[in-house]
Amino acid sequence: MTSEQQLTAIKGAKVLMVGAGGIGCELLKTLALSGFQDIHIIDMDTIEVSNLNRQFLFRKSHVGQSKAKVARDAVLRFRPHISITPYHANVKDPDFKVDFFKQFNVVLNGLDNLDARRHVNRLCLAADVPLIESGTTGFLGQVTVHIKGKTECYECQPKPVPKTYPVCTITSTPSKFIHCIVWAKDLLFAKLFGDKNQDNDLNVRSTDATSSSEHAEDVFERKKGEGIGLYGRRIYDHVFGYNIEVALSNEETWKNRNRPRPIYSRDVLPFKLIQQNGNVDKNLMADAPSPVSAMASLGLKSPQDIWNLKENSRIFFESLKLFLVKREKEIGNLTFDKDDQLAVEFVTAAANVRASSFGILLHSLFEAKGIAGNIVHAVATTNAIIAGLIVIEAVKVLQNDANSYRMTYCLEHPSKKMLLMPVEPFEPNKSCYVCSEMPLLLEVNTHHSKLRDIVEKIVKAKLGMSCPLVMHGSALLYEVGDDLDKDMVANYAANLDKVLSGLPSPVTGGTILTVEDLHQELSCNINIKHREEFDKEKEPNGMVLSGWTQSPAKEKDDNASINNGASASNASSHAFSLEVKEDSETAIVPVATGSVPTGKKRKMFDISEDSVPDLSSVPDEVRSKNKLEEIDDDDGDDVVLLDDGCSDGVKKKRLR
Numbered sequence: 001m002t003s004e005q006q007l008t009a010i011k012g013a014k015v016l017m018v019g020a021g022g023i024g025c026e027l028l029k030t031l032a033l034s035g036f037q038d039i040h041i042i043d044m045d046t047i048e049v050s051n052l053n054r055q056f057l058f059r060k061s062h063v064g065q066s067k068a069k070v071a072r073d074a075v076l077r078f079r080p081h082i083s084i085t086p087y088h089a090n091v092k093d094p095d096f097k098v099d100f101f102k103q104f105n106v107v108l109n110g111l112d113n114l115d116a117r118r119h120v121n122r123l124c125l126a127a128d129v130p131l132i133e134s135g136t137t138g139f140l141g142q143v144t145v146h147i148k149g150k151t152e153c154y155e156c157q158p159k160p161v162p163k164t165y166p167v168c169t170i171t172s173t174p175s176k177f178i179h180c181i182v183w184a185k186d187l188l189f190a191k192l193f194g195d196k197n198q199d200n201d202l203n204v205r206s207t208d209a210t211s212s213s214e215h216a217e218d219v220f221e222r223k224k225g226e227g228i229g230l231y232g233r234r235i236y237d238h239v240f241g242y243n244i245e246v247a248l249s250n251e252e253t254w255k256n257r258n259r260p261r262p263i264y265s266r267d268v269l270p271f272k273l274i275q276q277n278g279n280v281d282k283n284l285m286a287d288a289p290s291p292v293s294a295m296a297s298l299g300l301k302s303p304q305d306i307w308n309l310k311e312n313s314r315i316f317f318e319s320l321k322l323f324l325v326k327r328e329k330e331i332g333n334l335t336f337d338k339d340d341q342l343a344v345e346f347v348t349a350a351a352n353v354r355a356s357s358f359g360i361l362l363h364s365l366f367e368a369k370g371i372a373g374n375i376v377h378a379v380a381t382t383n384a385i386i387a388g389l390i391v392i393e394a395v396k397v398l399q400n401d402a403n404s405y406r407m408t409y410c411l412e413h414p415s416k417k418m419l420l421m422p423v424e425p426f427e428p429n430k431s432c433y434v435c436s437e438m439p440l441l442l443e444v445n446t447h448h449s450k451l452r453d454i455v456e457k458i459v460k461a462k463l464g465m466s467c468p469l470v471m472h473g474s475a476l477l478y479e480v481g482d483d484l485d486k487d488m489v490a491n492y493a494a495n496l497d498k499v500l501s502g503l504p505s506p507v508t509g510g511t512i513l514t515v516e517d518l519h520q521e522l523s524c525n526i527n528i529k530h531r532e533e534f535d536k537e538k539e540p541n542g543m544v545l546s547g548w549t550q551s552p553a554k555e556k557d558d559n560a561s562i563n564n565g566a567s568a569s570n571a572s573s574h575a576f577s578l579e580v581k582e583d584s585e586t587a588i589v590p591v592a593t594g595s596v597p598t599g600k601k602r603k604m605f606d607i608s609e610d611s612v613p614d615l616s617s618v619p620d621e622v623r624s625k626n627k628l629e630e631i632d633d634d635d636g637d638d639v640v641l642l643d644d645g646c647s648d649g650v651k652k653k654r655l656r
């Protein structure tokens with residue numbers, strides 16, 4: 001029941017919702033039904049068919065229209081007298097400056113990506129407006145409250161980085177289906193259909209001393225006049241047969257592993273069958289409607305079926321043929337896309353043939369697509385629960401009821417019949433470069449690295465600044481903006497290509513650089529430390545950024561590389577990463593308030609008796625006792641091992 005006071009606070013409030021997707025639709029409905037009367041919504045997207053199963057304010061007839069506008073219209077139908085202002089725009093647009101944010105009493109995020117979340121966090125800090133942040137991944141979800149100077153900001157805790165795999169696991173010693181998917185998607189698909197000039201480790205194997213990369217490169221080129229059937233067979237025999245034989249020749253590798261089995265096309269499909277495979281005809285196909293599908297062509301209907309080796313091989317040849325015949329023009333420019341049916345068919349088949357060779361369980365196209373596309377299916381109920389919790393926290397914030405603020409986590413497995421875990425918010429992290437102005441430390445070889453490296457790899461990629469300005473003392477080294485004159489633009493462009501020590505105002509060990517983003521009203525200092533040598537494998541950028549990410553527990557923590565934002569840069573170029581899915585509502589781990597890559601399964605355990613039912617009374621214990629365990633299952637799902645990251649040794653003060 002809403003009290004009189006609460007109703008007054010609700011009625012007088014002006015709120016901004018960012019995101020009108022899965023969480024956003026639920027949130028707008030709940031806000032309207034709770035009595036909110038002045039709601040602004042920003043969403044940059046238009047409605048897609050795939051949104052309709054859970055974004056219930058939208059209908060099929062709305063496909064292609066602005067989410068923000070359609071959501072407004074849908075809610076006005078049952079709450080005609082309230083004011084809803086939609087903006088079909090990117091929240092990062094310069095229109096939404098600090099002054100825009102200042103007009104709101106509270107900002108409510110229903111976003112699906114780190115970049116936008118960080119941007120809103122910074123603007124809320126600059127405008128001193130409370131932010132309620134949220135996320136869901138399948139059955140998991142969380143709502144967190146961020147009040148400037150009182151609680152942690154969204155960026156006080158570093159976010160986990162995507163899981164990466166060593167290159168040799170992918171190229172030589174896969175042991176899980178996910179390894180085969182990464183191989184098929186990032187190596188084979190990229191090699192055959194992607195940019196030919198891109199680095200590709202397909203033939204780089206620690207075990208492979210015998211075949212030169214030139215030899216291997218030639219294999220992927222289609223020879224003049226070579227028939228598609230022959231070409232397909234050559235590729236198949238090379239990657240599933242010859243390459244495996246070469247790998248097998250290194251006995252050391254297989255001492256403690258199961259030896260893979262080379263697979264040659266002749267043993268699976270007679271050449272005649274390869275040539276007759278499918279009903280595709282070059283002339284017919286040229287007029288056929290898109291999208292083309294190898295499954296359709298071969299009469300395989302169910303994406304849930306697990307194909308055998310022969311069926312996978314047929315799909316392999318058929319999808320390769322369809323790419324060459326039907327989508328010839330795209331070859332050289334393709335990157336894997338989970339919504340590209342033919343690409344998914346090719347990757348599923350190639351991954352399954354490889355899995356078969358390595359004795360790994362085969363998977364259906366449906367499962368393979370989920371793994372390759374990093375898909376965790378959204379659960380509408382989770383979004384509804386999270387939206388309800390956002391409104392509960394918003395009402396507390398509007399009443400300034402700081403003692404009652406809770407960060408609430410929606411768990412997958414109830415513990416003691418509890419599905420929701422409330423935790424008191426924490427004080428701001430004193431070493432957070434975003435809200436506590438703590439300087440960062442950058443180790444870099446100032447004679448080798450260029451200003452461009454710092455701008456692109458550190459300021460933009462790591463610090464999330466999109467309109468950066470770099471200063472050394474009062475000397476401006478770089479800035480962007482529409483109002484710059486030609487000379488300045490040329491000057492800054494020239495600076496980008498200079499090594500740090502060769503800049504007009506030389507940057508050397510001991511220099512303090514100031515970097516700013518005027519749109520985000522964020523400024524921070526970076527202490528430069530000159531370092532001669534970097535580990536090419538572990539520090540491929542030739543730079544190491546540290547500062548706010550470091551805490552004693554995290555250094556001890558085996559999983560620091562996952563929780564530690566700084567080490568994201570260290571994700572070696574010689575490792576494959578399963579990208580964080582940025583298009584889900586992304587849940588955050590209860591304990592570290594870091595967004596977790598979707599496609600991850602997490603399991604709660606060891607919630608102690610004294611932490612239930614009132615978990616909020618013992619947040620430190622909760623943080624240390626509730627661990628997220630890696631489930632190293634064989635169904636190919638990628639999993640993150642996440643510990644609390646702030647257990648022993650890290651003192652975090654509860655908000656009082």
Ligand SMILES: Nc1ncnc2c1ncn2[C@@H]1O[C@H](COP(=O)(O)OP(=O)(O)OP(=O)(O)O)[C@@H](O)[C@H]1O
Nearest residue numbers: 019021022043044045090091111112116583584585
């Ligand atoms: N920078 C941004 N500015 C404005 N809106 C954004 C921005 N980034 C993301 N959004 C919006 O946040 C919403 C997130 O919703 P949701 O997670 O349900 O994603 P979706 O794109 O609707 O669904 P799916 O990814 O599953 O297809 C989307 O509607 C998206 O347009």
Ligand SMILES: [Zn+2]
Nearest residue numbers: 153156432435
């Ligand atoms: Zn912070």
